[in-house]
Amino acid sequence: MKRLIIKEEIDESKNVFTFNTDEDLTITWFDDKIDDEIKTMLEQSHDHVQICHSFDEIILTIDNIRNEKIILIVAGRYSRETLFRIHDNDRIDTIYIFCLNMSLYQDLIDEKKYSKLVVIYIEYTTLFNILIQQIHLILKHLSIFNLFNHTDKPILDLEYESKIDIFEQTYVSSDAIRWYTKDSFLYCFVNKALRTEDIEALFRLRYFIKDICKNLILLFDKNFEIYQDSLEAIIVYRGLTLPINIIDQLKQSVGKYVSTNGFLSTTFKRDVAEMFGANVIFEIKIETDLKNIIYGYIANMSYNPSEDEVLFDLDAIFQIIDIQYKDNKYIISMIGINNNIEYLKSDYFQIEREYLQDNLIDNILSNINAYSFF
Structure with missing residues (x-):
């Protein structure tokens, strides 16, 4: 997969903000x-x-x-x-x-x-x-909102290979989300492979990534009309610890856009997002008639049902609406937006993709956008 970013357009744009927490x-x-x-x-x-x-x-x-x-x-x-x-x-x-x-x-x-x-x-x-x-x-x-961060360091090593081998012996596609929430090795491996565009790692777990996407689409389609009939919008939360210099940059970025380079885990419960001393809470509002942002309430599939988790599919795009400081935490309010907005598609970035032709990859990379907006 190849990506071309037009740097001049990024530098000139006042609507694009980037920060990196690839840790x-x-x-x-x-x-x-x-x-x-x-x-x-x-x-x-x-x-x-x-x-x-x-x-x-x-x-x-x-x-x-x-x-x-x-x-x-x-x-x-x-x-x-x-x-x-x-x-x-x-x-x-x-x-x-x-x-x-x-x-x-x-x-x-x-x-x-x-x-x-x-x-x-x-x-x-x-x-x-x-x-x-x-x-x-x-x-x-750690896998939230990582931008333009490339590494030549391969993700696959002997330790990971061994863990993947064990995983593949018992994995079935219907359990993709449960596996993703159960094993920290898997969700770290998958999200890091996505944001660093590690082709070898993506190829190795292509079936798993595709199964998560499929399961989320099924959940979304199943609940879309139910949510529309009963709710105008849903609000979910994500806790994060960020250094003050990144927070200062975010304060200057109200109105700008964010997209994810992996699966985004959120919760309906703010107290879950606040666990373990996170100093930033992302409060994300999604209008229920929005069709381009795929998400699913996965508590009944999750290994940790008490987290009341809502998992977002790849490439969700949000807009930063407001940032306030309350009770020793920064509350960053965002809303989901339509990723078909014309200026988001072409004004700042030119994307070139080289799809792998091997039938085994089954076009999994066609679902992976390798850019992010701020």
């Missing part, structure tokens, strides 16, 4: 004493794990991490200095304190001085159960 996730544990059991649990919870034993090491580790969000777990005895020194680093998404005596550090929570400090844990099992949920949600959030 992965690292779990960092800071303690000078850590046993083998914790190391094993960490390695089982996520692929990218860093263990640090001193302040110098934790600072060096954070400085060396590029384009990744960090979940930091810090031992209680180091928590105060750690929060003071690194809390405001843009790479830090969430901080947990692990200790034996919660009362010694509860004031750090009560003072509400450190917005990224979520909770204090005194028991391993509870911590890791929450950590797995946090990883699940953050990895979903």
